[in-house]
Amino acid sequence: MLTLRPMQPTEFSKYRDYFIVDYAQEIAANFGYSIEKSSAIAAKELADDLPQNVTTPDNFLLCIEESNKGTIGYLWYKQIDAGTSVFILDFVILEAFRGLGYGKATLTALEEQLAPSGVEQIKLRVAYDNIRAFGLYQKLGFSITGYNMIKILAE
Numbered sequence: 001m002l003t004l005r006p007m008q009p010t011e012f013s014k015y016r017d018y019f020i021v022d023y024a025q026e027i028a029a030n031f032g033y034s035i036e037k038s039s040a041i042a043a044k045e046l047a048d049d050l051p052q053n054v055t056t057p058d059n060f061l062l063c064i065e066e067s068n069k070g071t072i073g074y075l076w077y078k079q080i081d082a083g084t085s086v087f088i089l090d091f092v093i094l095e096a097f098r099g100l101g102y103g104k105a106t107l108t109a110l111e112e113q114l115a116p117s118g119v120e121q122i123k124l125r126v127a128y129d130n131i132r133a134f135g136l137y138q139k140l141g142f143s144i145t146g147y148n149m150i151k152i153l154a155e
């Protein structure tokens, strides 16, 4: 059975290590920066967004757990719009567990958790080339609200 549980303070440094590597790769691919520069940007953004780590107000860091398998992924969201919406800042199913329905099960569990608390919308951003995530969100009823665009003038 899949459950979403709060990340414990002792689990944060492992999450941080994963997040910086993963996000740095995305920054490097999107902006053409070196991996060193991208890692520094990723680390700074994480520190700015989560000044109190797992206890940062309005932010929810969850471990996705499956019976007998332990932590199979992470979900980080923030409450916005006076609590009527949440924005997913990070969502990952660890590589060994992908393609098994856990992504779908996680978002379904999230919807069930949020519904009684008055949350009306779940928002997120997905990279244009992330076919798997895009397919998952579409299947679950997310719709496109716009496009992020960038023109790089200088590094």
Ligand SMILES: CC(C)(COP(=O)(O)OP(=O)(O)OC[C@H]1O[C@@H](n2cnc3c(N)ncnc32)[C@H](O)[C@@H]1OP(=O)(O)O)[C@@H](O)C(=O)NCCC(=O)NCCS
Binding pocket: 091, 092, 093, 094, 097, 098, 099, 100, 101, 102, 103, 104, 105, 124, 125, 126, 127, 130, 131, 132, 133, 135, 136, 139
């Ligand atoms: C995106 C992600 C969370 C999806 O989790 P998952 O457990 O692999 O997803 P599921 O097994 O529930 O599959 C859901 C849908 O994804 C798509 N999908 C699954 N495996 C796929 C594959 N190998 N290739 C393309 N699409 C695939 C399908 O649309 C599938 O729906 P279906 O089973 O009805 O066909 C996971 O792949 C992941 O962590 N990726 C890296 C991080 C990431 O991209 N996060 C999202 C950021 S916005």
